[in-house]
Amino acid sequence: MNKKLLLTLVLFLIPLLSACASAPKAESPAETAEIATIALHSSLDLSQEGRQPILPQEYDKPFVAELLEKDSLVVGMLEEDRPPFFYHTGDGSMDGLDVEISLGIADTFGVKLVIDRTARSNQELYENLAQGRYDMVASKFSMTPERAMGVSFSTPYVTLRQSFLVNKKLAAQYGVADYPYDHMREPGAVIGTVEGTSYESFVRRNFPEADIRVYEDIPSMVEAVVGEEVFAAVYDDLTFVQAIMKNYEVSLYTTIYTVEDLRDYICVAVADGSEDLLECINAYLMVNCYSYVLDDLIRDFPECF
Template structure:
């Protein structure tokens, strides 16, 4: 009996405490996408998007928990309720909007074409009949597939595509420009270069997908994103993670 009373008291104490009432949101992230989200030398998930959501959580009053998840199947996991939301450089597209609800955009990107230093290609049209790689299910890969005469090759992780480009198995890679810059200007700076920005005619922005019908959650995240932008925290983060 005493135990039950104690337990009830403990429960009451926990739920009454405002610090505990703070909502925890579990975000899935494919931490293979530097500098947006990646695993650092200390095995921690870090990056622009991670800092951004942490700041958003501070502003809107939620505790973000980041769960490192493989990109392939990340949307299936959201549908299955394995986490609450995804913060993994997910570009907002009409197809994706049909399957999930998106938060307000938090970052704008363009698709960059990366080639070997000695390559003269400056567009996908220059790469007819050649193999071009991208990460499976990303807007970069869709752009390659849409290009006529180019052999699209999909990879599990963008790093694997970059390595294949580095050793010359493929002719080019297409991915989001901050990621492209990270690989072409830092990791493979002796060998690779960004040769062009692919004009799709559409503005491409990252959003946070949540399961359809999670309006409350979406509102909370949106409030955080708006506050971070209003305070100019995003500009500081850009300086920290991306440079210019």
């Protein structure tokens, strides 16, 4: 290895399980539409009542002036919920950290918030943003060198850790329970990931000799680890913690290992050429102290765990 990877075992507090509930699922959203309703339990007010539009002539940055002239901020988010970042609530409205940030930025400009949830993959989000369909993407969107070739990223507002969900029985069988990364580097090691994500690229780049199994969604990937179909799965610590806290039986068959020196930076993305908008987004994130890690998300969005 080029650098030392320090793996630490993630421990979980069982009492948290009884206090947390899964976010309810809802039907897929329709085409782009202004979000105008909000869940009763949420502190967000997506109705934007009392909004004060800012006159375009007060700004001399071209893209910001265009935004104000059209009186809307179009934000791309995936069709599938990603709690606690964005998700449908029991009454069909939306909540989550990405919704909160998007609303705050729209309110800063005094424009209407429009959320487009027609994209079915991160690749589709990326392509739509690059083609100008959105003003920005806020969708648990990871910063990667490949994506940075076509779009621009804000400062990270969430920092997650890249992690492995390892089957306990297989780890003991191969004698690598203390350091499963050794086995994952061996030719033919069976590793799972989710199609079209930054983690698929990570696995293919870092484990070129592995037998890589690509799954359509996170539950299928987790089930593959539990069922010994794969030795390990690769994703972020948030995703695996949610899987265990929603179904404690997963912890009977698996263990989470985190890679201490590899981070997953979640950022807002804008199209190239939108540097002035990006400056405003960065200022908003910094002034409002958006710098979350896993523990912060569990604290502020317990209903999603």
